[in-house]
Every structure is written in C-alpha cells, then in structure tokens.
Amino acid sequence: MDVTLAEELMLLSLDDGSGVAKDATSAGWAVAGAFLADLALAGRVAIDEGRLGITDGTPTGEPLLDERLARLAEWVGRKAPGRARSADWLTKDHATAVRATVQRLCERGLVVEERHRVLGLFPVRRYPEADGSVERELRERLAAVIRYHQEPDVRTATLIALLHAARLHRLAFPDLPRARVEARFAEIAAGDRAGESVGQAIRNMSAAVAAIAAVTAATAATAATG
Numbered sequence: 697m698d699v700t701l702a703e704e705l706m707l708l709s710l711d712d713g714s715g716v717a718k719d720a721t722s723a724g725w726a727v728a729g730a731f732l733a734d735l736a737l738a739g740r741v742a743i744d745e746g747r748l749g750i751t752d753g754t755p756t757g758e759p760l761l762d763e764r765l766a767r768l769a770e771w772v773g774r775k776a777p778g779r780a781r782s783a784d785w786l787t788k789d790h791a792t793a794v795r796a797t798v799q800r801l802c803e804r805g806l807v808v809e810e811r812h813r814v815l816g817l818f819p820v821r822r823y824p825e826a827d828g829s830v831e832r833e834l835r836e837r838l839a840a841v842i843r844y845h846q847e848p849d850v851r852t853a854t855l856i857a858l859l860h861a862a863r864l865h866r867l868a869f870p871d872l873p874r875a876r877v878e879a880r881f882a883e884i885a886a887g888d889r890a891g892e893s894v895g896q897a898i899r900n901m902s903a904a905v906a907a908i909a910a911v912t913a914a915t916a917a918t919a920a921t922g
Contacts, residue, residue: 699804699806699830700730700731700734700758700761701731701733701734701851701855702727702730702734702760703804704730705797705855707830707831707834708723708831708834708835708859708864708867708868709723709727709864709867710823710825712825712828712831713824715807719866722862723794723864724791724793725786725862725908725909726858726862726864726905727790728786728793728794729786729861729862730858731761731793732748732785732901733857733898733901733902734761735764735768736897736898738761739751740752740754741897742897743782743896743898746783746903746904747778747780747782748768748772749772749780750765750772760797763796764789764796767789768785768789782904783904783907783908786904786905787908798823802823805827806825806826806830807826808823808824809821810823835868838852838868842868842877842880843872850889853884853887857899857902859881860878860881860884860902861885861905861906862909863906863909865881
C-alpha cells in the first residue's frame with residue numbers, strides 16, 4: 697500500500713494500543729511539512745529561501761495530496777508575489793493537515809476512530825491501530841537505514857529529514873540512544889538525494905518545521921514552569 701509521508705509520520709506518532717498521538721504538537725508540524733515535501737517530490741511546489749510557489753497545479757492522483765495542493769494554490773494565489781512563505785503556510789495548515797491525515801488512515805483501514813468523553817463531558821477521539829502492516833514495513837525500512845547503515849531511498853531520506861527537523865527521533869527509535877539516532881538522522885538530512893532543486897525545497901521546508909517546532913516547545917516549557 698502506497699501512503700504519503702504525512703501518513704507515515706502520523707502512524708509513527710499514534711500509539712498502537714491507545715490511539716493517542718505521542719509528541720502531538722511537534723508531529724503536527726512535521727505532518728504539515730510532509731505534505732509540502734511530497735508535493736515538492738511530485739514537482740508541484742517549489743520553496744526557495746522560505747518563499748513558496750506552485751510549479752504545477754495538476755492533480756497527483758492521490759486525494760490527500762490533491763486536497764492540500766488545491767488549498768495551497770488558493771492560498772498562494774491570494775498573496776502578493778514573493779509573500780507566500782512556507783512557515784506561514786505551516787502555521788495555517790498544520791491542524792487541518794493532521795485531521796485530514798488521520799481521516800485518510802481511517803479510510804485505508806490502518807487505524808480506527810474511537811470516541812470517548814473525559815469526565816463524562818469533554819469529547820476526545822483516539823485512533824488505535826487496526827492494521828499494522830504499513831507501519832511495520834515503515835519501521836523495517838527505517839531500521840535498515842539507522843541500525844544497519846543502508847543507503848536510504850529519496851522518500852525515506854525525506855521522512856528522516858522531517859523527523860530530525862521536528863526532533864522526533866524517539867518516535868522512530870524509542871529503544872536506541874538518542875545521540876546515535878540524532879547523529880545518523882543529521883547525516884542523512886544533510887544529504888541531497890532528491891536532486892538540487894527538490895533537495896533545496898525540502899531543506900527549506902525542514903528548516904521552517906525545525907524553527908516552528910523549537911519555538912512551540914520553548915513556549916510550552918515556559919508555560920509549564922511559569
């Protein structure tokens with residue numbers, strides 16, 4: 697089953713048993729960034745020094761990506777030339793992107809939606825695993841690269857760059873020393889496996905994800921200690 701980078705990130709974030717998202721805030725930024733990365737790999741968007749542009753508005757054939765592409769094209773079209781920034785789009789889109797991704801995982805039968813009420817009052821939704829085959833294949837692919845130092849393909853390298861940007865190393869490898877995982881992720885993220893133009897777009901987008909995730913984490917830490 698072919699899934700998007702956003703879906704892969706969401707599968708890593710969702711706890712298989714409880715359906716609760718781990719590192720939900722940072723994972724949300726990474727999911728939004730994953731849509732831009734997939735669209736860049738598909739030749740639909742370009743990102744240059746943080747400026748975001750549509751290079752091809754034709755559908756990709758993947759409904760999840762095409763919905764985001766249509767939303768993005770409409771948003772870019774309302775901006776003055778050079779004023780569409782990837783960081784602004786990520787800020788606008790991340791919550792909607794997560795909802796759309798989880799819904800698609802439900803449609804594919806990979807997770808199932810469960811609804812609960814906390815204290816009998818507050819509704820919450822959780823998404824435990826229904827079919828673990830895709831996540832198992834994903835984790836095997838990541839393990840081959842990190843544990844056994846195999847060369848990643850472009851999509852796996854891009855996923856690793858997103859995980860590294862959002863500092864989600866433990867989502868992928870909770871059982872390995874963080875320093876080891878982080879060093880290998882950094883090495884892969886610094887590469888240029890996608891070619892110069894697409895690689896530049898992915899690096900620009902990853903930088904935006906990293907900056908936003910860092911600010912969000914710092915704000916949350918300040919609020920917790922304040």
